[in-house]
Amino acid sequence: MILTGPEITAAAADGRIRITPFTPAQVNPNSYNVRLGPLLLVYTSDIIDACQPNPTRPVPIGEAGVVLQPGELYLGHTIEEVGSDVYVPLLFGRSSVGRLGLFVEITAPIGDIGFHGQWTLMLTPTRPLRVYPEMKIGQVMFFVSAGARDLYHGKYQGSAGPQPSRYWHDVHRDLRREAS
Amino acid sequence: MILTAAKIQAARDSGDLMIDPFEPGRLSPNAYDWRLGEQIRLCDGILDAAAVTRCEEHLIPVTGMVLWPENLYLGLTLERTCSVRYAQLLNGNRHIGALGIWVHVSAPLGHVGHAIQWTLEIRVVRPVRVYPRMTFGKLVFLYVHGDHDSYQQIGAKYAATAGIGLSRLHEELAGRRPGDQP
Numbered sequence: 001m002i003l004t005g006p007e008i009t010a011a012a013a014d015g016r017i018r019i020t021p022f023t024p025a026q027v028n029p030n031s032y033n034v035r036l037g038p039l040l041l042v043y044t045s046d047i048i049d050a051c052q053p054n055p056t057r058p059v060p061i062g063e064a065g066v067v068l069q070p071g072e073l074y075l076g077h078t079i080e081e082v083g084s085d086v087y088v089p090l091l092f093g094r095s096s097v098g099r100l101g102l103f104v105e106i107t108a109p110i111g112d113i114g115f116h117g118q119w120t121l122m123l124t125p126t127r128p129l130r131v132y133p134e135m136k137i138g139q140v141m142f143f144v145s146a147g148a149r150d151l152y153h154g155k156y157q158g159s160a161g162p163q164p165s166r167y168w169h170d171v172h173r174d175l176r177r178e179a180s
Numbered sequence: 181m182i183l184t185a186a187k188i189q190a191a192r193d194s195g196d197l198m199i200d201p202f203e204p205g206r207l208s209p210n211a212y213d214w215r216l217g218e219q220i221r222l223c224d225g226i227l228d229a230a231a232v233t234r235c236e237e238h239l240i241p242v243t244g245m246v247l248w249p250e251n252l253y254l255g256l257t258l259e260r261t262c263s264v265r266y267a268q269l270l271n272g273n274r275h276i277g278a279l280g281i282w283v284h285v286s287a288p289l290g291h292v293g294h295a296i297q298w299t300l301e302i303r304v305v306r307p308v309r310v311y312p313r314m315t316f317g318k319l320v321f322l323y324v325h326g327d328h329d330s331y332q333q334i335g336a337k338y339a340a341t342a343g344i345g346l347s348r349l350h351e352e353l354a355g356r357r358p359g360d361q362p
Contacts, residue, residue, distance in 0.1 A: 126250075
């Protein structure tokens with residue numbers, strides 16, 4: 001079951017959901033709109049290596065906006081810290097942003113119960129697109145969960161700003177698993 | 181929780197959801213198999229979140245139309261759908277996915293109270309020919325938790341969209357000056 005807007009508002013008030021800052025005007029019938037933070041990161045090497053830390057370069061978004069180019073991956077972040085110890089959050093782009101051809105996440109819309117922090121956005125445009133700081137870019141939906149809850153305590157907990165992939169943290173564990 | 185075909189049919193019969201046109205044969209185990217409409221808009225320029233999108237509208241000929249990877253296309257579902265009781269999720273089906281076609285770039289979500297032909301945000305991996313009225317994807321219905329707040333009641337932008345909806349994000353960015361247009 002997906003939470004309705006009034007239920008999201010009620011849950012934000014009684015602590016079942018934490019959204020900081022929370023603005024009632026950003027509540028939709030079944031989701032909450034989140035805004036684009038002022039900092040993007042792009043990977044600087046020609047080839048991204050899944051098993052290595054990858055250097056990044058900051059791309060600040062000034063008041064005049066920044067043009068995102070197709071073929072580039074921009075890591076952005078939400079201004080809002082969003083999380084819940086009760087419901088499962090899912091982040092997607094908004095229709096208004098999708099109609100401009102901009103992907104806001106790649107392959108991982110589902111968050112963990114217990115994660116709290118700013119969400120990293122994975123921005124990839126279809127056409128060159130100018131974006132602006134604080135524009136409402138995505139929406140978070142909340143699903144009711146079934147079963148006992150084991151809260152998230154992973155490496156992205158409390159994230160502030162865009163977070164590059166830290167798969168390399170896990171790679172040795174993955175390879176060990178493979179070997180055993 | 182997701183409605184099964186029998187429940188979708190029952191909800192339609194009781195007026196809790198609307199699909200128009202509706203063909204019972206398009207019900208699959210837990211979805212309705214929707215079709216691609218006839219209009220399509222081609223966006224091949226530089227876009228600006230603070231400006232009106234400029235893109236031309238075409239009719240997809242019965243002989244089909246080739247979609248190209250570098251472009252963004254805005255399409256439309258043939259069906260108009262609505263539910264004030266259930267939320268809706270619209271996706272492509274596995275045939276469309278296996279052709280390398282995305283049917284939306286953003287969210288698959290139709291908010292409670294949405295009464296529309298859905299605007300599709302189409303992007304392709306390889307050049308691919310599509311045809312009007314072809315079966316394109318699956319629409320599922322979800323139970324909601326909490327009091328309802330209809331899309332119409334809050335006066336949301338796309339509540340009564342007719343035809344292909346262009347982004348109206350620029351309305352929210354009215355204080356900003358669009359960047360230099362080509």
